[in-house]
Structure formats: C-alpha cells, structure tokens
Amino acid sequence: MTILVCGGAGYIGSHTVAELLDKGHEVIVADNLETGHKAAVWPGAQLITGDLRDETFANRLFSARNIDAVIDFAAYSLVGESMNEPLKYYKNNVGGVINLLEAMKNNQVRYIVFSSTAAVYGEPDEIPILETAPTNPTNPYGETKLAVEKALKWAESAFGLRYAALRYFNVAGAHISGEIGEDHRPETHLIPNALKTQLHGGALKLFGDDYPTPDGTCVRDYIHVTDLADAHILALEKIRSSDKSDVYNLGNGSGFSNKQIIRRVEKVTGKPLRCDVAPRRPGDPASLVASSDKIIKELGWKPKYASLETIIETAWAWISSHPNGFPE
Numbered sequence: 043m044t045i046l047v048c049g050g051a052g053y054i055g056s057h058t059v060a061e062l063l064d065k066g067h068e069v070i071v072a073d074n075l076e077t078g079h080k081a082a083v084w085p086g087a088q089l090i091t092g093d094l095r096d097e098t099f100a101n102r103l104f105s106a107r108n109i110d111a112v113i114d115f116a117a118y119s120l121v122g123e124s125m126n127e128p129l130k131y132y133k134n135n136v137g138g139v140i141n142l143l144e145a146m147k148n149n150q151v152r153y154i155v156f157s158s159t160a161a162v163y164g165e166p167d168e169i170p171i172l173e174t175a176p177t178n179p180t181n182p183y184g185e186t187k188l189a190v191e192k193a194l195k196w197a198e199s200a201f202g203l204r205y206a207a208l209r210y211f212n213v214a215g216a217h218i219s220g221e222i223g224e225d226h227r228p229e230t231h232l233i234p235n236a237l238k239t240q241l242h243g244g245a246l247k248l249f250g251d252d253y254p255t256p257d258g259t260c261v262r263d264y265i266h267v268t269d270l271a272d273a274h275i276l277a278l279e280k281i282r283s284s285d286k287s288d289v290y291n292l293g294n295g296s297g298f299s300n301k302q303i304i305r306r307v308e309k310v311t312g313k314p315l316r317c318d319v320a321p322r323r324p325g326d327p328a329s330l331v332a333s334s335d336k337i338i339k340e341l342g343w344k345p346k347y348a349s350l351e352t353i354i355e356t357a358w359a360w361i362s363s364h365p366n367g368f369p370e
C-alpha cells in the first residue's frame with residue numbers, strides 16, 4: 043500500500059514510518075516540521091514539507107499521487123499550552139484534520155487511522171478505562187481530539203470514510219536501533235525528562251505528591267512507541283478488511299506511579315535521581331490506566347516491548363547517544 047503519514051517526522055509518526063517501511067509499504071510523510079525533525083524521517087520515506095492548515099497543500103498531497111490510506115499524527119499536544127491557547131489547538135488539531143478529510147473525500151481515499159488520546163476521558167470514574175467509558179475532557183487538547191473523533195463518525199455515515207481512532211495512554215521508549223527516539227521541545231513527559239536529568243544534571247520536577255494514590259504521585263500506563271506503531275498497522279489492516287470503523291485504547295493495562303518510574307530510571311541509569319516536588323499541574327488526573335483488552339482480542343495486538351525496564355532502557359539508549367536530540 044501507499045500510505046500518507048501526516049506528522050511522520052514527529053515522535054510516534056517516525057516510529058510508525060519505520061515499521062510501515064519494514065513491512066514493505068510505500069510511505070509518504072507530510073509534515074510542517076514545527077515540532078518534528080527532518081532527521082527523524084526513516085530512510086526510504088518521501089518527506090513533503092507543508093502545513094495541513096493550508097487547504098491547497100492538503101489537496102495537492104492527494105491529487106499528485108495514488109494514496110491508499112492515511113495515518114494522521116499531526117497535532118499540537120501540550121496540555122498546559124492548550125489551556126492558555128485553546129484556539130491555536132482548535133485551528134491545528136481540528137482545522138488541519140478537516141482539510142485532510144476533505145482532501146481524502148475529494149480524492150476517494152476512504153481509510154484513516156487517527157491519533158486520539160486518553161485525554162478524551164478526563165477524570166475517569168473507573169480504572170482500568172474501557173472504550174465505553176464516558177468522555178469528558180478536562181482540557182482543550184482532549185476536546186480537540188474528541189471533536190475529531192466525532193467528525194470522523196459523521197464523515198463515515200455521510201461519505202463512507204472508514205476510520206480507527208486510537209486513544210493512546212502514555213507513550214515512551216525509542217526505536218530498538220537507537221537511531222530515532224523522543225525529542226519534544228519543550229519535553230513535558232516524565233521518562234525522557236528523568237533520563238535527561240540523569241544525563242545533564244539538575245533536579246527533576248515531580249508534579250504533586252499528594253494525590254489519592256498509594257504513594258501520593260500520579261499513576262500512568264506506559265506503552266512502548268514501537269508497540270503503538272504496530273497497533274496502527276493492525277488497525278489499518280482491520281478497517282480495510284472489515285470495512286468498519288472502530289475506537290481502541292492503547293496502553294499496557296498496568297499503572298506505575300511517578301515514584302515507581304523514578305526508581306526504575308535510577309536502576310537503568312545506575313545512579314540516584316534528584317527530584318524537587320512541585321505543585322500539581324492543573325488538569326492532571328490522579329490515575330490513568332487503560333484496558334487494552336479490546337485491541338488485543340479483536341486485532342490480535344501483541345506488545346513486544348511491554349516491560350517498563352525495556353521501555354526505559356530503549357529511551358536511555360537513544361537519549362544517552364543523542365544528548366542534544368536530532369540535529370536541526
């Protein structure tokens with residue numbers, strides 16, 4: 043298949059491009075390189091630089107080539123920033139996807155896998171979270187992702203689009219080769235920040251130690267980026283073979299507290315980690331743990347790098363060999 047990967051120069055997109063190429067697909071990456079990196083695009087993929095907020099660019103992507111399906115990662119994803127600049131998030135995370143869907147419709151491309159998020163659930167009533175749980179986002183970022191999920195549903199009934207919306211929990215780790223990994227600027231995720239602190243010195247900010255959890259710190263569910271990449275390919279195969287759309291959670295089904303992560307980081311890096319406790323971040327739920335039973339049962343998804351040690355070890359291999367991230 044020829045697959046258009048929007049946001050394929052970003053963290054999760056670049057790992058998915060690597061897996062798609064490994065499976066023999068032809069891959070076209072569309073990215074504005076705003077948070078992504080040219081050097082993250084796996085050799086063999088064609089990079090087209092441009093912005094999905096530009097309708098003409100979105101249409102040109104399809105009119106110039108035969109695309110069979112789309113995987114869309116392109117979005118802003120900083121929760122805190124979305125609280126201060128909600129319209130920026132709506133313009134990109136909703137506006138960009140609407141242009142993409144219109145271009146797909148104009149060019150009879152019917153299949154899309156979309157990056158959604160655990161943030162669509164908000165503060166959950168029950169753990170682990172099932173796909174049927176209520177969706178009540180507590181920040182504009184989660185709202186924009188939920189708005190797209192709803193647009194996909196209406197596009198399905200109106201013009202036959204088929205989609206898989208994948209609601210990721212916390213994504214971490216790096217490609218097993220050590221060639222690509224996580225390089226967000228700024229980085230807001232715990233594992234890379236803890237590892238960077240080990241590499242460059244200083245103290246890690248631990249946001250809140252008074253949550254109603256066993257050790258007072260937030261509990262999260264971590265999934266390896268390559269396992270997540272594989273799930274996209276399975277989801278794409280499934281929507282094509284069944285001609286049906288669906289929504290799947292993607293996590294590991296077990297929660298680790300921030301303090302537990304810190305202990306594992308110390309174990310992998312072999313030295314103590316300095317931490318400063320900071321106030322809670324607004325909109326951070328105490329505990330987010332996925333039930334991924336649906337994708338395991340229905341699509342036969344089998345995570346290869348599920349252990350927390352492997353997730354942290356691969357992230358450490360990438361960060362310690364690329365102390366300044368990707369070259370610009």
Ligand SMILES: NC(=O)c1ccc[n+]([C@@H]2O[C@H](COP(=O)([O-])OP(=O)(O)OC[C@H]3O[C@@H](n4cnc5c(N)ncnc54)[C@H](O)[C@@H]3O)[C@@H](O)[C@H]2O)c1
Binds near residue numbers: 053
């Ligand atoms: N990283 C996580 O833990 C996580 C968790 C849940 C959901 N997600 C979602 O997964 C997706 C990928 O996340 P990531 O961590 O790889 O982010 P990322 O910032 O590394 O990747 C996003 C990519 O999209 C590109 N992009 C953004 N807006 C664009 C536009 N208008 N036109 C063209 N390109 C554009 C960026 O340059 C970047 O390469 C996002 O949609 C994010 O919301 C991520």
